Amino acid sequence: MMRKSMLFCFLICIGVPLSMGASSDDPISNWHFMDSDPVVQTGVVRSLALAVPDDVRLSATDIQALADSESIEVLSRNSDTVTLLSRDRTAFDEDGYTHLIQQEAVLIITDKGVEESAVVNLHYGLPYERLRLLDAGIISPDGTKTTLTGDQVMDIPDSEDAAVNIYEPVWRLLVLTFPRVEPGAILYYTYEECAVRSRMPGALNWGHTFRSTEPVISASICMRGPVTRPLKWFVANDPDGAVSFTEESSGTFITYCWNSREMPAIDQEPGMIPVSELTTSLLVTTETWEEFSRREAAIIEPNLEPDDAIRKKVQELTAGLTDPEEKLKVLFRYVTGRVRYMGVAFGDRPGMNPDPVSRTFANNAGVCKDKAGLLTAMLRLSGIEAYYTLNNPSRHIHDQVAVDQFNHAIVAVRFAGDTAFRYLDVTTDLEITMCPASSGGTGVLRIDANGADPGTIPISPADKNMGWIEATGTLEKSGRFSSTVNYRGTGVRDALIRGPFYYIEPSKHDEFAGYFVQQIHSAAQLDKVRVLPEKLEDLSRPVTMLVTYHIDQYMAEAGNYALFKIPGTLLPFDWIYWDLKDYASLSTRQWPLNLDSNSGMQITETVTLPAGYTVKVVPDPVLIDQGGIFFSQNHTFDDITVTLNQVLKVNKPRISPDEFPAFKQAVTGIKQSVQAYVILEAIQ
Amino acid sequence: MKYTTWIIILIFFLITITGTCQAFTDKEIQSIISRASASDALPDAVAVILARESSVTIGDLLNRTTQEEVLLKILKGNAKNDYGDLKVLFDERYDTVTIPVARTFCTDGSVVPIMDGADNIIIPPSLIDAAVYLSIKQRVISFSGVEPGAVLHWKVKVATAYPENDRFLWGQRSFMEDIPILKETFMVYSRNDVPIRIDILNGLEDPVPRNEKQFKVFTWKRENVPALKPEWDMTSRFNVEPRLVYTTVPDWESIARWFQEKFFLSARVSNRVKKEVRLLVGEHTGDWVALDAIYRQVAGEIRDIDLPLGMRGYLPNSPDTVLESRYGDNLDKAALLWSMVTAAGFHAAPVMFPSVSMKISDDFPSISLFDAIGIVVEDPSGGDRIWLDVSGEDLKTGTFIRGQDNQAIIISETGYTLNSIPAMVPEQSRTWQTLEFDVHPDGSAQGVLRWEGTGYFDTNARKRFREKTDRDRKLYIEQLFGNDDFSPVITSVTMTDWSDFNKTAFLEMSFTVPRLAVPESNLMVLALPQFPFGFAQIHLPEGKIHRQHPVEIATRCVEHLKITVELPSRYSIISRPGSGNKSCPALDVTQRFSEEGKTVTLERTLTWRDKIIPPEMFTDVKEITDHFLNLEQNLILLEKTGGIWSRLTDSQGP
Numbered sequence A: 001m002m003r004k005s006m007l008f009c010f011l012i013c014i015g016v017p018l019s020m021g022a023s024s025d026d027p028i029s030n031w032h033f034m035d036s037d038p039v040v041q042t043g044v045v046r047s048l049a050l051a052v053p054d055d056v057r058l059s060a061t062d063i064q065a066l067a068d069s070e071s072i073e074v075l076s077r078n079s080d081t082v083t084l085l086s087r088d089r090t091a092f093d094e095d096g097y098t099h100l101i102q103q104e105a106v107l108i109i110t111d112k113g114v115e116e117s118a119v120v121n122l123h124y125g126l127p128y129e130r131l132r133l134l135d136a137g138i139i140s141p142d143g144t145k146t147t148l149t150g151d152q153v154m155d156i157p158d159s160e161d162a163a164v165n166i167y168e169p170v171w172r173l174l175v176l177t178f179p180r181v182e183p184g185a186i187l188y189y190t191y192e193e194c195a196v197r198s199r200m201p202g203a204l205n206w207g208h209t210f211r212s213t214e215p216v217i218s219a220s221i222c223m224r225g226p227v228t229r230p231l232k233w234f235v236a237n238d239p240d241g242a243v244s245f246t247e248e249s250s251g252t253f254i255t256y257c258w259n260s261r262e263m264p265a266i267d268q269e270p271g272m273i274p275v276s277e278l279t280t281s282l283l284v285t286t287e288t289w290e291e292f293s294r295r296e297a298a299i300i301e302p303n304l305e306p307d308d309a310i311r312k313k314v315q316e317l318t319a320g321l322t323d324p325e326e327k328l329k330v331l332f333r334y335v336t337g338r339v340r341y342m343g344v345a346f347g348d349r350p351g352m353n354p355d356p357v358s359r360t361f362a363n364n365a366g367v368c369k370d371k372a373g374l375l376t377a378m379l380r381l382s383g384i385e386a387y388y389t390l391n392n393p394s395r396h397i398h399d400q401v402a403v404d405q406f407n408h409a410i411v412a413v414r415f416a417g418d419t420a421f422r423y424l425d426v427t428t429d430l431e432i433t434m435c436p437a438s439s440g441g442t443g444v445l446r447i448d449a450n451g452a453d454p455g456t457i458p459i460s461p462a463d464k465n466m467g468w469i470e471a472t473g474t475l476e477k478s479g480r481f482s483s484t485v486n487y488r489g490t491g492v493r494d495a496l497i498r499g500p501f502y503y504i505e506p507s508k509h510d511e512f513a514g515y516f517v518q519q520i521h522s523a524a525q526l527d528k529v530r531v532l533p534e535k536l537e538d539l540s541r542p543v544t545m546l547v548t549y550h551i552d553q554y555m556a557e558a559g560n561y562a563l564f565k566i567p568g569t570l571l572p573f574d575w576i577y578w579d580l581k582d583y584a585s586l587s588t589r590q591w592p593l594n595l596d597s598n599s600g601m602q603i604t605e606t607v608t609l610p611a612g613y614t615v616k617v618v619p620d621p622v623l624i625d626q627g628g629i630f631f632s633q634n635h636t637f638d639d640i641t642v643t644l645n646q647v648l649k650v651n652k653p654r655i656s657p658d659e660f661p662a663f664k665q666a667v668t669g670i671k672q673s674v675q676a677y678v679i680l681e682a683i684q
Numbered sequence B: 001m002k003y004t005t006w007i008i009i010l011i012f013f014l015i016t017i018t019g020t021c022q023a024f025t026d027k028e029i030q031s032i033i034s035r036a037s038a039s040d041a042l043p044d045a046v047a048v049i050l051a052r053e054s055s056v057t058i059g060d061l062l063n064r065t066t067q068e069e070v071l072l073k074i075l076k077g078n079a080k081n082d083y084g085d086l087k088v089l090f091d092e093r094y095d096t097v098t099i100p101v102a103r104t105f106c107t108d109g110s111v112v113p114i115m116d117g118a119d120n121i122i123i124p125p126s127l128i129d130a131a132v133y134l135s136i137k138q139r140v141i142s143f144s145g146v147e148p149g150a151v152l153h154w155k156v157k158v159a160t161a162y163p164e165n166d167r168f169l170w171g172q173r174s175f176m177e178d179i180p181i182l183k184e185t186f187m188v189y190s191r192n193d194v195p196i197r198i199d200i201l202n203g204l205e206d207p208v209p210r211n212e213k214q215f216k217v218f219t220w221k222r223e224n225v226p227a228l229k230p231e232w233d234m235t236s237r238f239n240v241e242p243r244l245v246y247t248t249v250p251d252w253e254s255i256a257r258w259f260q261e262k263f264f265l266s267a268r269v270s271n272r273v274k275k276e277v278r279l280l281v282g283e284h285t286g287d288w289v290a291l292d293a294i295y296r297q298v299a300g301e302i303r304d305i306d307l308p309l310g311m312r313g314y315l316p317n318s319p320d321t322v323l324e325s326r327y328g329d330n331l332d333k334a335a336l337l338w339s340m341v342t343a344a345g346f347h348a349a350p351v352m353f354p355s356v357s358m359k360i361s362d363d364f365p366s367i368s369l370f371d372a373i374g375i376v377v378e379d380p381s382g383g384d385r386i387w388l389d390v391s392g393e394d395l396k397t398g399t400f401i402r403g404q405d406n407q408a409i410i411i412s413e414t415g416y417t418l419n420s421i422p423a424m425v426p427e428q429s430r431t432w433q434t435l436e437f438d439v440h441p442d443g444s445a446q447g448v449l450r451w452e453g454t455g456y457f458d459t460n461a462r463k464r465f466r467e468k469t470d471r472d473r474k475l476y477i478e479q480l481f482g483n484d485d486f487s488p489v490i491t492s493v494t495m496t497d498w499s500d501f502n503k504t505a506f507l508e509m510s511f512t513v514p515r516l517a518v519p520e521s522n523l524m525v526l527a528l529p530q531f532p533f534g535f536a537q538i539h540l541p542e543g544k545i546h547r548q549h550p551v552e553i554a555t556r557c558v559e560h561l562k563i564t565v566e567l568p569s570r571y572s573i574i575s576r577p578g579s580g581n582k583s584c585p586a587l588d589v590t591q592r593f594s595e596e597g598k599t600v601t602l603e604r605t606l607t608w609r610d611k612i613i614p615p616e617m618f619t620d621v622k623e624i625t626d627h628f629l630n631l632e633q634n635l636i637l638l639e640k641t642g643g644i645w646s647r648l649t650d651s652q653g654p
Helices: A002-013 A038-048 A060-067 A111-117 A160-164 A289-304 A308-318 A324-338 A357-363 A368-381 A492-503 A506-517 A575-583 A660-674 B002-016 B026-034 B125-133 B252-266 B271-281 B288-301 B319-325 B330-343 B455-465 B470-482 B615-629 B643-652
Strands: A081-092 A098-108 A119-125 A129-139 A145-147 A153-157 A171-177 A186-195 A205-209 A219-226 A232-236 A243-250 A253-260 A281-285 A385-391 A408-414 A422-424 A443-446 A466-475 A481-489 A525-532 A544-551 A556-558 A561-564 A599-608 A613-617 A622-626 A629-637 A641-650 A678-682 B047-058 B063-074 B085-091 B095-105 B111-113 B119-122 B136-142 B151-161 B170-174 B181-191 B197-201 B208-212 B215-225 B243-247 B348-353 B372-377 B386-388 B407-411 B416-420 B430-439 B445-453 B489-495 B505-513 B518-520 B523-527 B557-566 B571-575 B580-584 B587-596 B599-608 B635-640
Touching (some): A060 A129, A081 A111, A098 A111, A119 B125, A129 A171, A153 B119, A160 B125, A232 A253, A308 A324, A308 A368, A357 A368, A408 A443, A481 A492, A492 A575, A506 A544, A556 B571, A575 A599, A575 A641, A575 A660, A622 A660, B026 B063, B095 B136, B252 B330, B252 B416, B271 B288, B288 B330, B319 B330, B330 B348, B455 B470, B455 B505, B587 B615
Parallel strands (some): A081 A219, A466 A599, B047 B181, B430 B557
Antiparallel strands (some): A081 A098, A119 A171, A129 A145, A153 A171, A243 A253, A385 A408, A408 A422, A599 A641, A613 A678, A622 A629, B119 B136, B348 B407, B407 B416, B489 B505, B518 B523, B523 B635, B571 B635, B587 B599
């Protein structure tokens, strides 16, 4: 097999035309979207000339033998599939061009495994790679082998991001539709990928997952590269040393290999931290973080050069402003509010480089990288130190080696005299704090011509993400209850009101607010909802929601008594409490729980009692402070009113499995406090 | 949910390809823009169609041109993401899309074209998993300068040419959008020799007809059309939007003949099919065992490719091909099922139908809105026909939930009949939820919760549980149950074998609760818990009591609830729920409360008699359900009797 591959490279290198293209009827061994573009031809020839190490692929018989492993029965319990084989062989050169051969085999265990695995999408990007399928088929439980044919291999644009207005058909999917998929069958495929150009010129930057949400029987990776570009690598989440490493030098090349033992699945739990933080992963690079930052800066900075129109706009927007905080707010709100989130492929490095800021400005359109680029340029024009910055808002990164784990671009700023940076997320159009609290703790890397090390966005405390509810209600003898609720919030609590009311059409606001009111009682009827400011994109003012509602039969008469709950005890407007309830429902947790951010809610609600009744008993006071949760609740009363004072705070955005019992107990305590009633007694 | 998604795509497809034929002049455009409403005039709208001119021209029985010219104004910032892109769905085999104009009139008076790279052809994201069958594409034009006050202007032309005998020219068009339309003209041009027929629905006005050269022309002019304002759980938009449907087919007979040629050409009873059937049914022919085995094989073991009927055409892949690949769309699976049941000795025929609720006249010959296909089988013992939904991997054999009450066409090898899909009567879908528990003097409790269901509820439960691993089922139940305010602790769970469709679907769990009843002073408050299983109940939409559109529930059904409580000793009942009945045409609820010593029992039965609940009836339905959800109907208030407490409280006085 190795010889065949080398011969192929040799033929290409001596100038035999590339006889490939999407026109062939045979979907296997067919290069997808090969064209006559000289850049593509040159890149492909260069990449294919790199001999991949240890290019010995497993035969279908070998793969079947893996499925006979004694441990399969144990490993596959509670799994839908088992990865029998994941074998990656890559060669790279000094400029970051790569040639890869990847072999995968998956054993189907359940019907759900059939649904989830019968279609395999191989992703690639036309500006960067070409792909061809070397082998793809299925071994049925009876041993029959079927190879994919015809339309079972389709090369199509990857439009998975169209839902968020990203339309970039340069991103492609090679879709493998496997026939005869059933429990007990084994899917296998091997593909070859060669670089057209390096995504990160002059560097190799790469990651691979050994352990995932399904068990893995055999995984191995070998990489071969020049001695002048030695690899720095790190295996994340491998406390038991399940991944072994060997290195072999032969003249001008070094071959690095990592092999893993059998790995059980990561069993998923609702609300857990991202699986990608827990997977046993290999991270590989040829550079340091500082080099990474400098290299990217050299590519990206030219696109941040403003034109006259941008200069004029910055002057116009910041005229008369001297306070840098004011300038920052004005420019942030301009870019977030005006530039529509929309992506189309542009330039030589689509998906990686921000568009030239003049293009983003002129068209009012761009995705995170384009908006971040424009804001960076505008802030600099206003005299504020600003950097285009990479971030991954959905997970924490492994920063031991300089491997790109980012999927988002934001802006880092620092005012004169400050040492710490602040971070601005220009895609959060409605974030009054300019950076969502949920980004706290996530990794960032400034793109700086002087180089930079990775950092993290500070975690925002609960006090910066508070909601305040003040409500007054009246209970009538008939049982009817009417109430006015005033809700205001900051940080995440502001965003939780502002966002939905901004994005939901005005005609549905009543229905939306009515939904929350009906969490108090199914018969609750919204009378009115008003959200201020009128223009919710106006971030200069915190949001306020005013709700009036009534419930015809809220109080229950029971003999000489009457019962009701102060609606605030039910936390009907507290979305975050609903999540807490959900997350606390499991008996134990294996993985940390992700609550996204710290936050809190303070409720003061007074209910005027109906004439003819006196308070017999109110719920006992509650004080809970454990497991990252603080909760206090107290009812006070006089002859005419009952008042609820309640505070709930989440003080830890992540709860470890060890902390979970205390967290669960705290949430259970809150739930139990909800059960108690105010009991009135009729005055005789 | 899966099918709803498809329908939205279909609607979009059909709406989008209709278009204008009369171009606005520059002067008209400037006039329309200058007169355009500011956002204050339409406070509920995020965007508005200032003007839309569109037309469908039917040149002959195979060719159609649709054109559209639109001026759309962005009113609010939140519209820029939803209305900043023009998306045209098309079939690359037959459609040619041209977009001669796509530009933005900006607020500063400038006019900007789309930027480089902003004209793309993609695969609709929902179709990626159906790549093996794909010819449907989406052209996306992304406008520049989209912000409040900007006006987007586009012209689209789609020329469609079908091969001979591939399909008929038919279609439909809605006259209502989610945003208001200030002015609209829509025209249908049809050559005089084309037997076009147009039906108008949901209050659309009659067209103004005229003749122009060789064409019949039908014109609709509308002004100030309000936005649809959709509501949660509303009935299908097809039932509320003013709409026209058109067809060029003279009669159902023609459709039947055309379909027969396609379907029965592929759906052969081959030797491979016969062999497969023999393996499955053994000696059974023409009986329930055979039918059940075949249905389970096709519905459950042939992987479903999610494509609505007609999107890729009407010619199924052969049963041999589908047996070999073990995947297929609705049409492929129908052809396979038909051939297998035929091989097993049944008389069967394919049936096409709309999968979402839709009222269509049965004298309007078109299947353009029929997005699903199944099989009907004659009962050899002379009973009712058995309807089989080929996409229902969680359906018991003969349970047919989608498209109830809708019109359907059954096409056999020799003829056709138009039928309504039989509505499931309430008694075909029952759910029994029973809860038995003992309350202890400290308010804690222990008990057993049991659920059992048939029909719709059986299917609904299997959807949740069948494909889950044991661990995931346990997690799911923990989450459902543990989310309850009572914080129950599950001590044991038993459930049916969800893959065995001959077994009754059931779930039973034992639990303890640290505080189910709350002792307060000398009283104890016992609010009877709600049942936690969402899949076992009918849910009415929340948020609004006075609705604009009808609500549609999943099916007619009966819900039985029974709670039996062993009360703690030394407590007596002060107050308890009553017995009674409330009803309206859509819903009937009866409740019975009984006491026997320390054991009390609450039984409630809800009979849902109608699937579609009109707005005026919804308030009645809500009133009834709310009545039984009121605390008074679920509260048992207990008072401590005798013992030290009683003496203390007695001595303390009131």
